[in-house]
Amino acid sequence: MNSPTDEDLVANWRDEPAPLLPLLHAFHDRDGYLSEESIAVVSAGLKIPIAELFATITFYHHFAREAPGQSAPRVCTGPICALHGADALLASLDGATPMPCAGRCDGPIPVIKGQQVLIGTNAEELAPTASPLPVANPDGYEECVFADIRAEGRSTLAGYRQSGGYTALQQALTQSPPELIALITDSQLAGRGGAGFPTGQKWQAVANASGEPKSVVCNADEGEPGCFKDRAVLEHDPHAVLEGMLLAAFATGSTRGFIYLRYEYPETCALLETAIAEARTANLIGDNILGSDFSCELYIRRGAGAYICGEEGSLLNSLEGKHPYPRNRPPFPVTHGFEDLPTAVNNVETLVSVPQIVRRGAEWYRSLGLDGRVGTKVISLSGDVQRPGNYEVPFGLPLKTLLYQWAGGPAAGRQIQAVTMAGLSGGFLAGEDLDAPLDEPSIRERGSMLGAGGIMVFDDSRNIVDVARQAMAFFAEESCGKCFPCRIGTQRLEERLSGGGPTDLATWQTEITDIGSAMKATSACGLGMAAPFITDSLLKYFPEQVAQHVQS
Amino acid sequence: MSSNGIQHQLILDGEEVNFSAGETLYEIAERHRKEIPTLCYDPRLEPFGACRLCVVELEGARNPVASCTTKATAGMVVKTQSEPVEKYRKTLLEMVVSENREVEVDPLRGYASQELGKLTDRYQARTGRFKGAQSGQLHATDDNPFIFRDYDLCISCNRCVRVCAEQEGDHAIAAMGRGFHKQITTEFNGLLKDSSCTFCGQCVQTCPTGALADKKALRAAELPEPLQKTRSVCPYCGVGCSVDLLSKGEKLVGIHPAMDGPANEGALCVKGQFAFDFVQHTDRLSMPMVRGDDGELHETDWDTALDRAADGFAKTLKKHGRHSIYGIASGRTPSEANYTMQQFIRRGYGTHYIDNCSRA
Ligand SMILES: Cc1cc2nc3c(=O)[nH]c(=O)nc-3n(C[C@H](O)[C@H](O)[C@H](O)COP(=O)(O)O)c2cc1C
Ligand code: SF4
Ligand code: SF4
Ligand code: SF4
Ligand code: FES
Ligand code: FES
Numbered sequence: 018m019n020s021p022t023d024e025d026l027v028a029n030w031r032d033e034p035a036p037l038l039p040l041l042h043a044f045h046d047r048d049g050y051l052s053e054e055s056i057a058v059v060s061a062g063l064k065i066p067i068a069e070l071f072a073t074i075t076f077y078h079h080f081a082r083e084a085p086g087q088s089a090p091r092v093c094t095g096p097i098c099a100l101h102g103a104d105a106l107l108a109s110l111d112g113a114t115p116m117p118c119a120g121r122c123d124g125p126i127p128v129i130k131g132q133q134v135l136i137g138t139n140a141e142e143l144a145p146t147a148s149p150l151p152v153a154n155p156d157g158y159e160e161c162v163f164a165d166i167r168a169e170g171r172s173t174l175a176g177y178r179q180s181g182g183y184t185a186l187q188q189a190l191t192q193s194p195p196e197l198i199a200l201i202t203d204s205q206l207a208g209r210g211g212a213g214f215p216t217g218q219k220w221q222a223v224a225n226a227s228g229e230p231k232s233v234v235c236n237a238d239e240g241e242p243g244c245f246k247d248r249a250v251l252e253h254d255p256h257a258v259l260e261g262m263l264l265a266a267f268a269t270g271s272t273r274g275f276i277y278l279r280y281e282y283p284e285t286c287a288l289l290e291t292a293i294a295e296a297r298t299a300n301l302i303g304d305n306i307l308g309s310d311f312s313c314e315l316y317i318r319r320g321a322g323a324y325i326c327g328e329e330g331s332l333l334n335s336l337e338g339k340h341p342y343p344r345n346r347p348p349f350p351v352t353h354g355f356e357d358l359p360t361a362v363n364n365v366e367t368l369v370s371v372p373q374i375v376r377r378g379a380e381w382y383r384s385l386g387l388d389g390r391v392g393t394k395v396i397s398l399s400g401d402v403q404r405p406g407n408y409e410v411p412f413g414l415p416l417k418t419l420l421y422q423w424a425g426g427p428a429a430g431r432q433i434q435a436v437t438m439a440g441l442s443g444g445f446l447a448g449e450d451l452d453a454p455l456d457e458p459s460i461r462e463r464g465s466m467l468g469a470g471g472i473m474v475f476d477d478s479r480n481i482v483d484v485a486r487q488a489m490a491f492f493a494e495e496s497c498g499k500c501f502p503c504r505i506g507t508q509r510l511e512e513r514l515s516g517g518g519p520t521d522l523a524t525w526q527t528e529i530t531d532i533g534s535a536m537k538a539t540s541a542c543g544l545g546m547a548a549p550f551i552t553d554s555l556l557k558y559f560p561e562q563v564a565q566h567v568q569s
Numbered sequence: 570m571s572s573n574g575i576q577h578q579l580i581l582d583g584e585e586v587n588f589s590a591g592e593t594l595y596e597i598a599e600r601h602r603k604e605i606p607t608l609c610y611d612p613r614l615e616p617f618g619a620c621r622l623c624v625v626e627l628e629g630a631r632n633p634v635a636s637c638t639t640k641a642t643a644g645m646v647v648k649t650q651s652e653p654v655e656k657y658r659k660t661l662l663e664m665v666v667s668e669n670r671e672v673e674v675d676p677l678r679g680y681a682s683q684e685l686g687k688l689t690d691r692y693q694a695r696t697g698r699f700k701g702a703q704s705g706q707l708h709a710t711d712d713n714p715f716i717f718r719d720y721d722l723c724i725s726c727n728r729c730v731r732v733c734a735e736q737e738g739d740h741a742i743a744a745m746g747r748g749f750h751k752q753i754t755t756e757f758n759g760l761l762k763d764s765s766c767t768f769c770g771q772c773v774q775t776c777p778t779g780a781l782a783d784k785k786a787l788r789a790a791e792l793p794e795p796l797q798k799t800r801s802v803c804p805y806c807g808v809g810c811s812v813d814l815l816s817k818g819e820k821l822v823g824i825h826p827a828m829d830g831p832a833n834e835g836a837l838c839v840k841g842q843f844a845f846d847f848v849q850h851t852d853r854l855s856m857p858m859v860r861g862d863d864g865e866l867h868e869t870d871w872d873t874a875l876d877r878a879a880d881g882f883a884k885t886l887k888k889h890g891r892h893s894i895y896g897i898a899s900g901r902t903p904s905e906a907n908y909t910m911q912q913f914i915r916r917g918y919g920t921h922y923i924d925n926c927s928r929a
Contacts, residue, residue, distance in 0.1 A: 508748070
């Protein structure tokens with residue numbers, strides 16, 4: 018088969034919405050890297066100044082600019098894989114480069130080669146492996162996100178329909194968008210991507226905003242270390258994501274939807290493409306969906322390796338082909354989103370909850386939480402527990418129940434030293450604070466946050482200062498570099514956790530807390546605001562380890 | 570004050586003040602002489618929100634907000650100075666100093682080059698805290714004659730990138746990489762002369778640290794006389810950009826665009842910015858000259874020279890007719906002289922062969 022010419026590729030994408038990323042991927046997939054010639058062709062084809070295009074490409078760590086490029090293995094050296102021997106695996110593979118957490122912390126180490134993710138703990142073991150299906154919780158709490166995910170053939174259109182799929186859409190289409198928004202508002206569903214913003218309110222704002230076409234964006238960037246819930250949903254229940262997006266589009270008056278999928282999930286991308294094709298054939302996507310006057314197109318856009326592109330402003334800039342810095346807010350995406358038009362950006366988990374709520378009712382959803390709390394949250398649990406994986410917990414479940422009863426606790430003879438919350442963004446919880454119930458206010462009270470729901474467990478054999486160092490190295494590497502407090506602060510904190518900085522303990526601590534306070538108060542987005550949770554909680558729970566680190 | 574006549578109010582440091590729709594908190598505060606520190610701000614550019622020095626307290630907001638990017642809304646209660654905000658500003662400046670090779674730089678580097686130094690003095694931020702790696706790296710191989718790319722001093726404010734894109738429309742430079750490794754670059758990280766750069770010098774003049782520096786002006790760095798500024802108009806073309814001539818003693822050493830120049834608002838082109846060497850060049854004529862019988866040019870007085878010219882015109886006209894005369898007026902002359910030249914050619918010789926060299 019002849020490989021496509023430059024002109025073919027440009028012609029394929031030039032008139033599509035959000036064309037830059039797919040066009041760059043097309044060149045990257047064809048040649049294995051982005052040559053200067055290709056970059057010049059893309060620059061001319063999409064009319065993006067070449068200096069800016071070049072700089073933007075350097076922002077994404079998976080775009081190679083020379084051979085062997087894409088075919089060279091990339092090995093996850095994230096916090097959990099580091100525990101599983103990632104450094105040794107990295108060293109044993111020819112031409113391999115490290116990458117941050119690739120969203121598979123519930124298994125052995127992931128290695129990306131071309132369009133495949135192989136997993137294993139040593140070079141011989143590496144093999145493609147499907148995401149584990151989330152297990153039902155041992156206490157029999159009712160689920161929402163995972164309610165039907167284990168149904169036979171659920172990932173196919175037929176299987177999805179057999180287990181009630183697309184009936185929510187059908188039902189909604191017989192009602193009005195305001196009724197759907199009222200239902201979601203009434204359910205008190207809130208964003209599961211980290212910020213917890215009420216979904217009904219967000220949709221209402223998009224519906225109210227002027228400007229067309231409106232868009233929905235499914236945020237499937239899942240870049241937070243220790244988070245792998247969206248991948249499980251996307252792989253095992255792709256149609257639920259599409260149905261959620263269609264409902265969001267119907268409610269908000271949007272006619273197009275984008276799934277922004279992280280680069281590290283290539284197989285998921287293929288699955289989603291199949292699901293979209295199936296749904297289109299069944300008139301679930303496209304014009305006059307199911308015979309109604311509602312029309313909506315869905316598109317997949319693959320990221321290229323940048324944690325910050327999960328932040329909604331950065332994500333929208335990335336989709337638009339701009340340099341992916343976060344945007345100054347206000348204005349918010351609900352009024353000035355994709356192409357400056359009203360846009361609802363929602364997390365995968367938020368969106369898949371919607372069809373269930375439509376089918377089962379707002380009151381049902383509200384009743385899922387414990388002790389008056391509302392709804393459920395999927396927790397990606399990994400690290401030093403016996404049964405890592407995705408668990409859907411009712412809000413209010415004690416963290417300890419999850420850690421010990423559900424996940425089997427640490428290995429025999431070990432104690433849990435600390436867990437990280439919100440992936441890494443919530444810093445550590447340890448000691449008595451492990452008694453906390455799992456809900457945002459309770460976790461915030463303890464100086465942390467639940468966020469997107471990644472929890473990584475570190476037992477007493479682990480060097481906690483070194484875990485903190487790796488965490489800060491991640492934030493420093495992923496800082497977009499736009500705002501001063503985060504760009505400089507993450508670097509200085511990392512240096513101080515790596516043995517740099519003052520050797521006098523009090524001076525070291527003042528530097529850490531002064532940098533941290535300035536970052537939390539003045540950073541331009543959540544990355545810089547969250548990074549100091551790591552150092553704050555390290556100082557709070559582990560003063561002796563810190564003293565030893567600084568003075569040695 | 571308000572273009573649409575509608576006035577809104579907010580409370581600024583305890584005082585009720587008016588503003589018009591679209592104004593930012595920074596703009597309002599500046600009108601009230603609040604002296605909010607900034608590093609990434611240039612009033613000509615879209616606010617960027619990078620340095621975060623301009624943060625102010627806004628009642629009801631969880632964190633201070635960047636005043637340069639925050640649009641005012643009626644009823645806001647804003648405090649431009651408070652103990653925590655001043656502490657953040659100082660910490661941020663200490664952090665900036667820690668990434669930068671030096672803060673005190675020669676003002677010859679550029680118009681805005683003293684900004685960082687002045688702010689670090691105001692906040693007494695050269696404390697030596699937060700030591701660590703340096704961020705920017707000098708682009709040592711770019712040996713163009715105009716711009717010194719001394720990124721050792723770069724603080725990643727993106728003003729150069731933004732002025733190039735927004736003011737010049739050249740998009741010659743951009744910021745590559747992420748985080749602390751971010752660097753200002755050109756296409757494929759090459760040389761300015763191989764990029765779409767026109768050497769207008771705008772990036773140099775907006776750089777708040779002197780990381781982009783005027784190489785020609787820096788030739789005079791060692792001259793002992795004090796630096797003086799004289800307002801003038803660029804002599805090159807009909808746009809008439811205002812400039813501040815930089816001199817040391819009797820020597821013209823550089824040019825700054827006048828930020829308040831009515832025609833240019835701080836912009837210049839490569840000629841107005843960098844091509845001033847002719848002024849004090851040894852080859853520059855200071856007396857009229859006529860060619861003698863020996864074929865060489867000789868200095869003479871104006872009457873002799875003008876007679877020779879008139880004579881030459883008369884002879885040519887007689888021999889070849891009126892269309893053998895073609896006048897090109899100099900773009901460096903004032904309008905009155907251009908008008909006279911046009912009259913001279915049209916009326917004097919009856920030809921319309923008259924042009925002007927300002928075709929930039
Ligand atoms: C640094 C950073 C990274 C983020 N990454 C993600 C992400 O990968 N996925 C996600 O859904 N939200 C992410 N968010 C949150 C989004 O900005 C946004 O709040 C969310 O997608 C909104 O969807 P929701 O309301 O359904 O939660 C991130 C935020 C920040 C500050
Ligand atoms: S906080 Fe960090 S990631 Fe966010 S805008 Fe600032 S530099 Fe970029
Ligand atoms: S000299 Fe002018 S054109 Fe060249 S990079 Fe600077 S601003 Fe852009
Ligand atoms: S070179 Fe100067 S203007 Fe450009 S980013 Fe660096 S400090 Fe700012
Ligand atoms: S997959 Fe490696 S740390 Fe998450
Ligand atoms: S001046 Fe507002 S952030 Fe720099």
